[in-house]
Amino acid sequence: MRFLRGLNILRIMTGIMLGFLSRIAFEQLRGSTRLTVGTHMDNIKSLDCPKCPIDDHCTLCEPTHVKNPTENIPSAYKPKGMYEVTRWLQFDEHYVYDIINEEPKIPLVGHWLEEVRAVTHVAMDYINANRMLGQSWSLVKLHDGYLRRDALRGTEYILDVVVQPASHNFSYFINERMFRVNLVHPLKSMGEAEEVRVQRHVEGRLKIIVPAKITSPGIVASIDNFVKSKPKPQVHLVLVLFLGSNKKEISGYKNKLQELETKIKSYQKVNIQIYPVEGLYSYFKGVRYGIKKATISTDVVLLATIEAAFTEQLYHHCQANAIPKKRVYFPIAFGQFNPDIIKKGMPPGKPKDVNKRDHNKFTGYWMHDTFDFVCANQADMVGILNNLSSLGRRMGSTTEALGTKIYDAFLRSDIEVICAVEPGLYRTYGMTCSKGELTDKSYQHCMRTKAMSLGSKPALGILYINEVLQKKN
Template identity: 25%
Template sequence: MDRELYMGSPEEFIGGEMEGKYCYGGFGYLLSRALLLRLKPFLENCRNDILSARPDEWLGRCIIDYTSTNCVGEYEGLRYHHYELGKNSDPSKEQSKQFKKALTVHPVSDPEQMYRLHRYFTEIELQKTYAEIAKLQAEIKNVSVVAFEGNRSAHWPVGINPPFEPKSRFEVLKWEYFTEEEIYSCIDDSPKCELRGIDRMDVADVIDVAVGELNKKYKPILHLKKQQLINGYRRFDPIRGMEYTLDLQLEVVNQKGHSRSITKRVHLVRPLSKIEIIPMPYVTEATRVHIIIPLTQQDRSYVDHFFEMFASNAFEMSENAILTFLFIYDPVEAQQVNQNDIFGSVKTQINAYERKYPTVKIPWISVKTETPSQIKFMDIISKKHPVDTLFFLATVNTNVNSEFLNRCRMNSINNWQVFFPIHFQDYNPDVASPNQPHPASVDLVKDSGHFDRGIFEESCFYNSDYMATRTQMAADVQENEEILETMDIYEMFVKYSGLHVFRAIEPALHQRYRYQACNPRLSEDIYHRCVQSNLEGLGSRSQLAMLLFEQEQGNST
């Protein structure tokens, strides 16, 4: 750290007017930190006293005058390798060893030449990496011979994680069957569908790699040409990556030119790449969260439990959050609000909790509408809050706690990302635990509930992101105002925002079982997701099968 080093391509000063050597700037140079610290007090003197038309020569004179350090091309056995490129030279045709080990090259005349240089040296590094991988694979094979299980201890491919081992039949990974044109596992549960897009490219790439590897193995004795993919199977292993099994019909051509057709089965793995750390804007857990709870007439029975849980998790813990209720009236209920307010009991509870916790204020907003819509609600709420407000849009059935609120703060990034958590939904207690008293609390295990991937009611986002996205969809709204009623906030952000839409399971977000009233006026996709959520929320496959079995037994009796 204390070495004063000035290293590069040494050059004599022009005219020989000064002793010593400076580093030619075309090939660059290395300056140690110790040398820079020593030179720092004299830079002003150098600027005033030294005149030179060349910056590299000026710097060399400054360093020699005030530190007596000359430019060196070699230091303690290490050389500063550099190479001078000819005019319009092609890096791919340069064969000298000096060029291949160069640290810098000069001159680089245009961006295209820079690209060619970068490509050339990247290929060199890639070949070194492949050679190192092959060396490590050979070492693993050699070591596995003396291991307890012998060669079986070295999994295929060498160096790739062993396959996932299911703990039960429900965890067995599913194989997908495909041909070059079709795949037999479709998103819409159709028996088969056309292979297209990235899946078609994936299959074509895997076949090309398989034929290439077979030719590496059998050349020059045999040459293989693909004729047809007979069968193709693939599955995604979360530990290893994508696995493939291919049955290929190949044309074999020997050295004499004779050909015949054979069938080969090959196994391939496309390994998972390394996890990449993506730079993200800074966020803090100190942000205040505004929790918005829309409430309809059907939701009133859940308010008591919600208040009990929220009071213990937020009010008593002095959580930095504000709870806001959105009372949704239909036109008939709104006309009778003075005589018979359907949310009168809830407003009484709000007053009671405000008296119990003097530092807590629970605002509420009344809305009259025939068709409840997330976007219409947020249009009203957005105008009443500053642009930097962090919203958590939830339901009255959601158990809100500090752990989740912190994740809401961390995963919602202004002008960057919105967060749509997947809550854990309890199964119907009459199905999950029949003929037993309903448990007061439920553990997050597979027999008690599931993560409800079909519901997008809960979301965390900043008001500024909502307002910007809402502006982007203004033109479509002018053409068709019904999209405000048929689209939810998730679809709005995905289609119009350009932000990261982060969707992940959230163990800290828990909901008790509730049958949802699906609104047929919403879009077909949202309505279908709601119906599917109700069906999947009844119970696990084994619990439903047991109910059917007991029902059949009862009928036969």
Template identity: 25%
Template structure:
């Protein structure tokens, strides 16, 4: 089938076919047809042949439905007329888009046949052609740690949950994905076996899926099918099917222009349990000040009892002394700080205090006390945060407990390196965030109505969840190799939401060491007990 294009000619009356000029009529002087305008301004008349290429037209019948048009000339038409109104134009476009889709499927089938025929000439024969034809071959793991995991699911539940639970309900996109793949499997079975057999009912017995980064999402389904023969007899069989949802073509999304010149306001919340790590953070911040346009603000978080004792015994006295020493040592080095009294230091409550003290165009980096701030990361924070468009939540690299990862070594390394045995990217922590004050204020104002009805929502949600639910912006979360954190055991506050508390505990447990390191410690312990 030759390539074709569709030219819509919209007029109050039938447009003239190619090769024939429409006649002038006095009643048309105020509204000429599109073809007449083209002729007047380009001085090119309508033709049905040019340089050996024939341009076909098709005249639609009165009250004709383009979606039911079966004339072969319609498929090859370059123009169609008359198109009397916009609705008729959209229906015509829908029909030609459907024809284009059919032509694309035919080309895919032709390419698959060519691949199969060509593969028969190779050394391995037809076995060299991967399934499905034209899709990349499956990922081949080099070590046992790279083996892709299969997730088990049923029609309404999955046994691989994001929070680590053994079983949870299928909802949202996961439910739509499972429903769609079951429907696709049944449709393909009907297409293959009809009219001899027809699937009347189906039930999913077992479902498995995994994401292969080289080809897409793979599925294996065990279906209980009720088949109906041509004679009306029914019988039940169990059949296993394999499906692949290939990765689509990568698209480049247009993004607004950003620069690396924006000033970053680093906000560091500090609790009593974290004050011993503040000195290392301050030193890292001081080391980059010569090359950075940034400002650091500390939030000293007191619980009610600590706030009462602040005049006699300030738990943050040593940190404040370090700040004063840095300000004396470095010229134009100022670190403002704010004292906050609360027994439930949620991110949203703390940012409410900071947000009111800064202009709307302020770029914030909400930091964790264990983070080692570098110029490379701050530049990435600037580039990945776009006002009124995108917020950035980096996933830092968390170092393992040196007592586990460096067990048996005489000395522990001072600096953390980006190595598999040295740590992991901590996906359970959402404490670091880059966003503009205007975006925070907009999301916070949308959240205000829910907060008035249920004030506990301020502790139940962190800033990440707030942006997801109320902002409507792109929420970009990705691993950040330039943001490193030395090992520390986080103090998990049970006053916050159950989900936030569970993530904190999970981070502490998985941050102890790798599986092989922990297994070696258990092995040595068992060996010691046996002797």
């Protein structure tokens, strides 16, 4: 009898374990179900869908019974050959996978993170609006997804999201599901566009404000670079030069100011003004002084640094993108590498004497993490600077401190912000970092930027290998 009782207990325990494992397998199988949501949320909400006995599917409320708004979306571009295929980017919660910035994957941060978050939120709205699922769902995580930019159709997304019921009894078995959602963000047709702006030509003056120390070695180079860009008469360069606070030093700089004035007069068809200022260097004070002395409310203002070099393309983009009370433009400069390292670090087989202003991985990089340059209408810029001053914020002597604050202030305003790489804007090599004049944070940022400006990874690697070989020999 004891043996039979033990056998029965063993059978009962075995049955419980089998039931437990079967339940887990069922949940895993059920959780792998994918749903393609292709209906419009407003159309789904308008359905009078009956209550069906099945929780996850209702034959009386099929998506095919709803008029699909994607009928008005153009078809995707059909490649004519293998070299015209539009690739899909793959992403998950942590990375975007493709060759981006010479890397096979990049962290999901910045604009990538914001876009994926927004699209995932929209996907959850569509899932919860689809009444054939029978209940509301909450997001557990984004499993992964795909993204494609199509020139004819717009932006397409394929998302695999893991969800669970919005209300559950916190039991051991949480009913997680995976749904696949296809979304299309279509391009608007001309008839549906909210605004079509035709800009035939650009009027008004462009004033480039460049604060600097009188002792800066880049003043002459800045003037020469401006002259080489062949600016039109309505484009002016305004140099605000700080002379310091020592009376003897100020009097000693008069000769240098006269030399600069003489040099400027030799360029008859170029508009360059110099405004000397007594006192210690402050980028914030220099910008405000230059705007006050050299501009009017209808001008377009370009804030720049002494290391900048321009082309005519930048002037056009500044004047076209800076629209009063509507739009401001933050051009991203192409930071040039050390010219000596560019020459010595070129790979075998490539010419050493390359064009330093060519945009490639050996000559420089896009400075995405800096906001040293901004194009805006003068009145808009004055309003932002006055707000920053009235808030009592400490303005450092570097453009990094002020540029970031101006960028944040415009983002919080009602003015549209365009931030894009600018092929007509260069930051020449040779920036200096003075620890005594900068805060710890600004000094670290300056040193990091200076290190990145040394050279490309291939060039630095070649120099290192050559140095190792020379030591062995």
